[in-house]
Amino acid sequence: MNSASKPAQRQTLANSRLRKHADYLRAYAAGRKRQSSAMSWFLAPQTIEGAPAPDAARVGLTVGKVIGKAHERNRIKRRMREALRRHVDLLPAGFDLILHPRRIVLTMDFAQLEREVSRILEQAQSEAARSAKHSAAAPKAPGPSA
Numbered sequence: 001m002n003s004a005s006k007p008a009q010r011q012t013l014a015n016s017r018l019r020k021h022a023d024y025l026r027a028y029a030a031g032r033k034r035q036s037s038a039m040s041w042f043l044a045p046q047t048i049e050g051a052p053a054p055d056a057a058r059v060g061l062t063v064g065k066v067i068g069k070a071h072e073r074n075r076i077k078r079r080m081r082e083a084l085r086r087h088v089d090l091l092p093a094g095f096d097l098i099l100h101p102r103r104i105v106l107t108m109d110f111a112q113l114e115r116e117v118s119r120i121l122e123q124a125q126s127e128a129a130r131s132a133k134h135s136a137a138a139p140k141a142p143g144p145s146a
Contacts, residue, residue: 018060057091090121092128
């Protein structure tokens with residue numbers, strides 16, 4: 001079997017997903033809400049008490065009941081996960097990203113949804129770089145002098 005007939009390695013979101021409710025709450029509290037035409041999103045640095053931020057990026061999806069019935073919410077999540085899977089390399093390292101799609105995502109063409117997700121990920125990357133630059137340039141508070 002030659003290498004041309006092998007299927008391409010699929011990227012997955014399995015290791016890049018937010019899973020715990022506490023992580024969502026922390027990201028909502030630490031991040032700022034941003035808007036796009038099809039969704040709102042939150043970007044927050046990953047902070048673990050007494051440890052440096054991890055290198056891996058994480059992403060979460062929230063689709064509320066106001067969006068529609070269960071089959072509609074599940075369809076939105078499937079489409080969003082696929083768009084994210086195709087652009088997982090754009091996730092900003094050391095940050096949590098939460099996407100909250102609007103109902104319009106149900107009727108959007110997938111190519112348009114993919115462009116929107118890609119644009120949001122690029123914005124998140126630039127925001128993460130700006131945040132990292134800010135935290136690196138911030139002066140450390142002087143310790144107590146003895």
